[in-house]
Ligand SMILES: CC(C)[C@H](C(=O)O)[C@@H](O)C(=O)O
């Protein structure tokens with residue numbers, strides 16, 4: 001079959017890791033007889049360099065015209081980059097927020113999965129993480145504090161800054177439905193995270209989530225306060241299967257959960273709209289400090305490409321092939337530097353891509 | 361000397377643990393020749409039972425008339441308590457928010473400290489937590505999302521809920537000053553946590569914190585995004601000394617940091633205003649599931665009493681005596697069930713209080 005993929009190489013290590021994912025997809029095409037047509041789309045720093053803004057109308061149109069978007073990583077280094085001096089709306093990250101909104105990517109799926117081979121990298125004790133740690137965070141991605149009205153104003157010489165957290169029932173319902181649908185294919189347990197003892201938006205969240213739960217009698221729903229969840233992810237992460245939460249809580253908790261695995265360089269993500277369309281990217285950032293050195297781990301991006309095949313293109317067999325290739329290469333002992341352990345074979349970004357492609 | 365202490369026993373295990381802290385303070389009085397006059401103040405569930413509201417004007421007046429407030433814990437169990445059905449403004453937790461505001465307790469200090477004796481309870485691997493883990497979170501406590509305007513409204517049959525996050529320069533400055541003052545007595549490093557790549561309130565936060573930092577040339581300031589901080593607390597907690605952050609981020613991160621130690625039953629906290637006045641309470645919750653069983657760990661409350669002596673009453677020697685007593689009792693191998701380990705001697709709430717008092 002023929003598919004159109006929009007590629008966003010992005011900033012920092014983005015171009016290096018996307019190149020390896022493309023290498024693997026090329027091999028998938030060869031073996032399974034597909035054709036992928038790629039169109040490079042500019043977002044973030046690359047778009048600022050070319051057009052002065054982090055996202056253009058043309059980029060949105062190109063992304064919309066594709067069957068799916070595969071992305072590297074967006075964003076500068078707050079410490080060293082001059083972007084840090086810019087208004088937030090002009091920074092690379094603003095492009096990311098804007099494309100999520102423009103493509104209506106309200107559902108962010110972030111698996112946190114620990115390969116047995118990589119247990120050594122996990123910061124938690126063996127008895128805490130247990131065997132087969134595998135959970136997924138379903139984060140609302142186009143509402144809440146990150147998309148609310150904001151302003152900074154001065155009164156009597158004193159500046160005040162205001163951000164707004166707003167959710168309506170429909171926004172909550174559609175993300176809850178995604179989470180319950182996913183739970184049906186997993187362990188049938190949803191933990192909905194909020195701060196309902198304080199926030200109005202969390203009270204509405206709870207109410208709507210409970211309504212949605214009625215349509216899934218087989219799924220066990222529990223509510224957890226966000227502060228408690230931040231603790232439980234460290235104390236007993238194995239209790240979770242699907243966490244459902246709003247945008248900002250999801251931002252914080254999904255990063256915490258990735259680090260609980262100790263191998264954020266392995267974690268993929270998908271951002272979906274109401275159709276099969278989605279944007280796929282690694283969970284990690286643009287790591288400007290190691291950009292261009294050929295040492296970045298491309299596996300999260302390669303696994304994101306597998307998610308893309310599965311969710312947007314319905315190519316399950318092909319997605320399975322990529323995931324098994326990653327498993328085989330880990331079993332054979334190949335590691336990039338971020339997940340390197342004694343006795344293993346250290347390889348660079350391109351070698352890792354070659355190894356995965358070689359197993360397809 | 362003579363001091364007036366307001367005691368808020370609170371909900372759940374609150375009364376049991378406050379009784380032990382009082383036992384220890386009585387011994388301090390005896391040994392060092394002070395007189396503490398106690399006044400019981402109702403807050404939270406106890407106030408709802410007696411007066412139908414979680415906080416009364418009289419309770420505020422009593423607290424204000426005291427030299428310091430020592431508290432157990434407030435709040436019901438969302439799963440089993442009927443409070444869960446109430447409007448947030450009528451729940452026990454609302455009393456806690458209201459008293460913070462009424463007493464202007466804008467600075468919440470939450471130490472996360474790991475006793476060597478309790479390393480076994482730490483969920484992190486030995487090489488991750490290292491030796492002598494000791495950090496403190498300075499959380500803004502009377503502003504931001506938990507105190508902003510909020511409303512829920514319906515339009516065309518669809519409900520929307522809105523919460524507001526607002527900070528002005530003065531609110532940011534005074535908490536930053538607290539954090540830098542504390543840093544001067546510690547390792548002279550402040551990590552200010554925000555989401556300045558998205559939020560206006562975080563941009564103002566960064567600006568004001570940088571202004572305050574100019575008055576503390578010896579202190580190293582670094583900024584960190586909240587999602588990254590949630591990761592770093594798991595990945596490399598030893599990098600932190602003082603974390604300075606706003607109310608909600610502080611709520612989440614301080615709970616995460618306490619659990620990183622694995623012994624939240626040991627962690628005290630102080631909430632201060634601009635004077636020496638403060639409210640002292642354990643970092644843990646009201647644990648309704650074990651209330652009344654005589655097994656709760658009173659050490660966090662006892663250590664909070666020590667903080668009270670030090671910060672509000674200028675009784676440093678007496679505070680030291682309590683802290684050494686806790687250290688001695690741990691060294692001797694006594695443990696409540698939450699921190700119990702093989703080969704140690706398990707004791708209940710009252711026995712633990714007796715042991716500490718015995719060492720004063
Ligand atoms: C860059 C930033 C705006 C973004 C977010 O917070 O949503 C990032 O942290 C993420 O999680 O994808």
Ligand SMILES: CC(C)[C@H](C(=O)O)[C@@H](O)C(=O)O
Pocket residue numbers: 197198227435453456457506611
């Ligand atoms: C009970 C709740 C309102 C409170 C808060 O979030 O401030 C609690 O979690 C805390 O951290 O003291």
